[in-house]
Amino acid sequence: MRYLDEQPPQPxxxxxxxxxxxxxxxxxxxxxxxxxxxxxxxxxxIHFPDTGEVRYYDQDMVTDA
Structure with missing residues (x-):
C-alpha cells in the first residue's frame, strides 16, 4: 500500500x-x-533510452550510474 505523500520508487x-x-x-x-x-x-x-535498445547483460558487467 502507498500513501498519497509517498514518492514512487525511482528507476x-x-x-x-x-x-x-x-x-x-x-x-x-x-x-x-x-x-x-x-x-x-x-x-x-536494461533499456537504453538514447538508442531505444533493450538488452540483457551479465550482472557482473553492470554498475550503478
Whole structure:
C-alpha cells in the first residue's frame, strides 16, 4: 500500500562495461542457461533510452550510474 505523500520508487540507472550511455533496469534479474551452477548466468534487462535498445547483460558487467 502507498500513501498519497509517498514518492514512487525511482528507476535504477546503471552503466554497462564497454558502453558510454546510461541505461535503466527494466528486468531486475533473469537466469539464462541450462545445467548446474556453472551453466547459469544471472542477467539484468536494461533499456537504453538514447538508442531505444533493450538488452540483457551479465550482472557482473553492470554498475550503478
Amino acid at each position: 535504477r540507472r546503471v552503466k554497462v562495461r564497454d558502453r558510454e550511455d546510461v541505461g535503466i533496469v527494466i528486468d531486475p534479474g533473469k537466469n539464462f542457461g541450462v545445467g548446474g551452477p556453472a551453466g547459469f548466468v544471472y542477467c539484468l534487462g
